Amino acid sequence: MKKNLFGLLATGLVFAALTGIAQELAKGKVYEDLNKNGKWDKGEQGVAQVAVSNGVQVVLTDAKGQYELPVGEDNIVFVIKPSGYTVPLNEYYLHKSYYIHKPKGSPKELTYAGVDPTGPLPKSIDFALQKNTEKEEFRMLLFGDPQAYTAQEMTFFNRAIVDEVVGIQNVAFGLSLGDLVGDDLSLHPSYRASMARIGLPWYNLKGNHDMNYDVTADSLSDETFERNFGPANYSFNYGHVHFIVLDNVRYPNPRTGKGYLGGFRKDQLDFVENDLKHVDHSKLIVLAFHIPLEHRNGDTFRAEDRQRLFDLLKDYPHTLSLSAHMHTQTQHFYGKADGWKQEKPHHEYNAGTTSGDWYSGELDERGVPAATMRDGTPNGYAFIDFNKHDYRISYKPSGKDSTYQINLYHPKVVGQGKRTRAAIFANFFMGHHGNKVEFAIDGGKWEKMIPARTIDPAYSAILYPWDNLETLLPGRRPTDGMTSTHLWRVGLPIDLAVGEHKIKVRATDDYGRVHEATSTYRIEPTKDYPDLK
Incomplete structure (x- = not known):
């Protein structure tokens, strides 16, 4: 020593x-x-x-x-x-x-x-x-981007998210993945007070909307965050898991001097290296940061920083990364082509956000915006269940039952046997195109659905009243849709008897759990066009 x-x-x-x-x-x-x-x-x-x-x-x-x-x-x-x-x-x-x-x-x-x-x-x-009984099997609560820009949006956050989990039991602690507020750092105390209502030990990390923008050095961009929450880079252990929390927003952008870029300073990665020297290789290493590591040819995240991080993790067979920032939900898997050094890919869960699509959309029965995200994922929060070095992630849509994991979109009525391009779309919120998603009609044979790389038509339907009504809707128009990474489709069967038919979709997640959704549509006798005179 x-x-x-x-x-x-x-x-x-x-x-x-x-x-x-x-x-x-x-x-x-x-x-x-x-x-x-x-x-x-x-x-x-x-x-x-x-x-x-x-x-x-x-x-x-x-x-x-x-x-x-x-x-x-x-x-x-x-x-x-x-x-x-x-x-x-x-x-x-x-x-x-x-x-x-x-x-x-x-x-x-x-x-x-x-x-x-x-x-x-x-x-x-x-x-x-203080000594504490910590089981190797435990649950944590995960929030992405609360990101309230105003006191009203902080109220939305409380009603839609915090009220659902106040007093929750059998959860060890919680973690917010940055953008605790939306640029107005005077809202940090209000955010802290909201989180205290939950009654859980809580960890926080810094996002690009939690920064001091009026600085010239990245090392000074976290001054207000440090005042309100403590270090922006730290680690801790719980059970058989070692957590490393990092600020990966570099400001000003070291390439241009303007805006920000995803990445790490050398001293941050030195901390990770020094920290891991004291961590047993059998432990699960969970890294948490704001901007996802997926760098898109380096224009959003510095490739060399990601590579050094991957190099530091090469001797740890059990790893997981957590991020937010995108206001969509995506499962990333990094392999050798991405610089990952192990046979088993590195999983990054880019979590859906509590603010969803920035508190946009029509108001629901709670008086809060629907806030469905651009890829069709409802706003919400996640749970992670740990057991030694194994983990399972579950997503909980705000205001919905926990069984709501798949949204179905299709026509309500079609003509019997009439040529159509109508389809059934299934948005499996926690899925990726490596999962198996199947459908059956009227209890018949299960058949595979086809991965679809497109905008979820259910989300496009949300935009319709904002763009077509001649009356002004309260609230804010949602953002334009973007390609979903967890959408499947299949042509809608029309060669069936006239009447109502039941659609059943099932999806198997990465942890072997099967999720189901059901819906119905109606087939009516075909109506021809009227004769032209």
Whole structure:
């Protein structure tokens, strides 16, 4: 341990000499807080072999629970929660597991307040742990992009999402995948208060709409986020899972100096490398960030950053990435052609969002916009069930029963035997075109549906009244549709008897679960065109 600390100190001194930035040595203790008062008392023992980080380097506590780390003038020192322990929570159910060291505070000219000056480095930065029974089988709750731009939209978020999960049981904790608000960072406290209503320990990460835009360096774009939520890059353990949470929005765009780009700074990937040195290869590594890794030839995500991340994960056979940002729902699988180093592809779940299509559409019975996303996925949230290094993801549409996993779209009535291009479309929200989707008519033989790469016609129908009525609808017109990655079609059978017929569709997901949807349509005698005179 001492050799490790001396090496880190030497590294910090060399860094200081090269950059001219003053370095200090942060010291402290990680201890078991027996009386849960949040401070170290006589008789409370240190906890050994717990990881602590300054955002780049990661060290383990010694036999007495002590650690040392170099810090500059803009560091957050945090404990990496070990399995079997919890850390104290504040009134918003956010973890009190870090210390911000900014002696001079954030830049004063920011539109939204950053961190106040923290003053001299404390003599000891101690972290409390409390023993906690953590099963290897547990459930977490996942939110994509709450992204309220106004107080009214925050009300929509509360009614459509938060009200559904207040007091939920048998969930270990929750995580929001960025864009906690929509550019107005003064709404961060309102978001925190909304999340506290749920009553779960909650983790957050930074999205492109949570940034300080009035800065010239990416390292300063998270000043208000740090004030309200703590570090933008951190990790923690629960059960047999190691979670790594990262800010992958680079601002300003390092290529153009304008806008943002998906990617990582070197110090962030150095943190991942140093963090993983202390993580057993048998664990499931779950990475969470805002912008998906799918880089589209590098124009939305820096390919070299993704490649280094993949290289760091090459010896971990159990991995999962979580992202949001797109306001659609997609399953990405990265193979060797994408730079992934293992035979088993790397799965990234690009989650549907709680705000859906940015709170657009007609109002429902709850007084909130329908907010169906551009690929036909309803707005909602997800659950992930873990069992050691295995996981299963489930999607819960807002305001719907949990069994609602497939939306069917087709004509309600057709002429018997009349030539038509009418089709049955099935949108399987959690699916991808590697899944099996089948249909049957009137309880007959199951037949395969065909993957369709097109806009969901059910979504196009949502746009119809906005574009064709001559009266103004309340709310906001939804965004134009986009190609869905989880849509199937088949021609509608018309050579059947006159009368009503039942459609049944079933889809098998990646975890072996079978989901079903039913609908009906009617066949009527064919009507010919009237004779032309």
